[in-house]
Amino acid sequence: MTPAPLLDTPALSRFVEEAWRERITPALVDYVAVPAKSPMFDPSWQAHGLIERVVRDAAAWVEARKVPGLTLEVVRIEGRTPVLFFEVAATKPASTQTVLMYGHLDKQPEFSGWRSDLGPWTPKIEAGKLYGRGGADDGYALYAAVSAVEALKAQGAAHPRIVGLIETCEESGSFDLPAYLDVLRPRLGDVGLVVCLDSGAGNYDQLWLTTNLRGNITGTLKVEILTEGIHSGDASGLVPSSFRILRQVLDRLEDARSGQLLPAGFHCEIPAHRVDEARATAAILGEAVWKNYPWACGADGGLALPTTDDPVEALLNRTWRPTLSVTGVDGMPSLANAGNVLRPYTAFKLSLRLPPLVEGHEAAVQLKALLEDNAPYNAKVTFEPDGRVGNWGATGWNAPGLAPWLRQAMDGASLRHFGAPLGYIGQGGTIPLMNLLQQGFPAAQMMVCGVLGPKSNAHGPNEFLHLEYATRLTAAVAEVIAAHP
Template identity: 85%
Template sequence: MNAPDKLPGLDSAQLDRDVTAAWNERIVPQLSDYIAVPAKSPMFDPQWREHGLIDRVVRDAAQWVEGRKVPGLRLEVVREGDRTPVIFFELPATKPDSSQTVLVYGHLDKQPEFNGWRADLGPWTPKLENGKLYGRGGADDGYAIYAAISAIEGLKAQNVAHPRIVGLIETCEESGSGDLPFYLDKLKARLGDVSLVVCLDSGAGNYDQLWLTTSLRGNITGALKVEILTEGVHSGDASGLVPSSFRILRQVLDRLEDSKTGTLLPSIFHCEIPAARRAQAEAAAAILGDAAWKTFPWACGADGGLTLPTTTDATEALLNRTWRPTLSVTGVDGMPALASAGNVLRPYTAFKLSLRLPPLVDGHEAAVQLKALLEDNAPYNAKVTFEPDGRVGNWGASGWNAPDLAPWLETAMDRASRSHFGAPLGYIGQGGTIPLMNLLQQGFPKAQMMVCGVLGPKSNAHGPNEFLHIGYGTKLTAAVAEVIAAHP
């Protein structure tokens, strides 16, 4: 793509300087305070109302925005009953005859602590080191509201005209965005004619260029439990007669997954990969090479070398983590810690399952099928239950496949990438789930989607040692500003 070198009326170098100052002077200190607050999403903190931590980060963010005194900007914290709050802000257009709206999205709720953090780091202990801000939630994606406002300020500083801009910052994304449909409906009239959605809750293939997310996987999470006894019994007395709940659970999972390859067996969980997405994966693989799989923290293997991925083919690696279904066990119950494990045959075993779905598979229908597959015809007539997360009738989250790009947006993003990163725009699918994207695409079917984020190699959202790459966040902020300015 041969994009024009400059956007008329915008000094990209000055925008870089202004945004860099904003990050160094205001955003990084504010994010450090944010990281220190364990504002866990409601799924992980059922008493979030009593604890008040979600309200605190919302209040802090709102006060920060209001303190910037952006001309014309109005902000409101919207809350309804027992639902999680959202921040809504709006800024009128300065472009003449502009009736369309740019919607900027982010969230402030966080994943839980997890274990394995470096000794000098912690989920709620912010630390700036070598251009990276460590701690839970900064990159995923507490930075979004601060970056959005700073992008707007960068345009205002140069008197660059822009369309109407609204912001929607939610606080239950990590719990599946269950409250978001209500707020989208409640705020529909105020959102206006949304023609571009800028979602700042995604990832990057590297830190060298702007990356556009082209697809997201769906997800089903829930607890699979196998019960065989009402209480634990002496294993020497019972084993061989009482079947192991763990063995039964293994048999049940064998219905779902080929344990040798990790391939999911039922066709309901698969879809055909569109030719355009396969071609984009090949192009991304050509950029990333072995980094498509080598960036993960592989352990030391049996022969002294590193453990191995499912494939070392870069294209297949990208497709495996973005367009193919995969099962992960993310938690366990019914098993004592090793130090407390006596000779007892346990009465039950429970696993927390996370099943990533291809972008074109319906999440709720897949969850219904999964529940039936796991529960029906239990071995030994054991009590097998699978309880999907979410509200009854609304299990699972569907994935998302981006609409075709409008020429103006593709040109604007490529120009912004070249201006601020010195490299062309990259295209990549993501293996995570952002339920909002389907909701917004359904609500605004004609809107263009700019989905991007700072979660690049080793940033490790949800896991230990999560970090935000400050340099990338700074350049991304400038790129977002330039794209908004290019809105026709």
């Protein structure tokens, strides 16, 4: 039996709908237009001032709301990306714990392939979706979080202490975040609930709770065989191709036919209850688990095929099994400029997703040794992981057991605002903060959710924010905070 709501549900819905229509969406339109790329993609971010602009715009928006009891500060550490920190005192009697709300304002780079009438920095609202880079991943988070608090205040609802932590380095692996957590830890208090708004949804029909996240190692693998390019007719057959050497090196890591990663250290045992959850989620989503992707036409005119069309295995593949992606390339001229030259080097940008229970830095050290040792033809092979030395890679996250109050609160909020029960789904992406917070606050409950549903395509072309889903999610978050014991 679902407990009665602590808030007036119709009034809450009206409040958040007005907030999104009148205040949040216009602010996000302005936000999308700013190419505030994460520092990994814009090393001159300080000089360009774009991260500073979105931080100042967001701070001004929050301060203009004049939410009772809310204070906001832009926290700065020299040489690091800034953090927005807000705090709201508790109004619930005898409440001693803190609710921590999290999001980020930095963005992925443009990428190519945008629809002709869309672009990463040209916001457009169409069919209830806000297109452009960063709105869904996850510039909306601060605005939704503050509006959820404001909705509680509008009803005079009692709530625990609430703090907000909005970073600007997440898309670079959050390498600046540990320093801020050290500084802010005394101000965080006893965190009893984390509300992270940077995750995804299996569909747009119900509230989805993220149960686990993969880790990630990114870095550049470079193979050098010459100091300059040589006429291919003169050198090929004698000088080995840097691309062929790179292929041999990658064969140490991946079975090219199946995509399975070979080193045992990059795998972990999947907990039985996560397999059971995958079965339940597959029963809800069915073939949509793999059919929602933008498949190209295959050689016979039919669609290209996934690695598996079994929905359960598909979910486990993208959330619990390690996978290699090549996300960039250097050392290759464009097709239009590709002369008959044996190139001196080939470099690939690698993204290696790790299972939730594999430690990120240790895996990065293992990966570097695997790729660099005993290079074919004595070529110069280097793998340079991204991040700060000694802190390579991001460790994934597996959610702690769910407290009955939180399960009931989220399920009830989903039923009231979506008309369907709470769904549970693992995500293949990475949120470095979650592992850090679970280590720092092992007893805290975790509400990890977000708006990245089917075809929202964060990081890629035509990214969009589903406005109605985000509105309902905001109302659900307010209800869960009100239910915090």
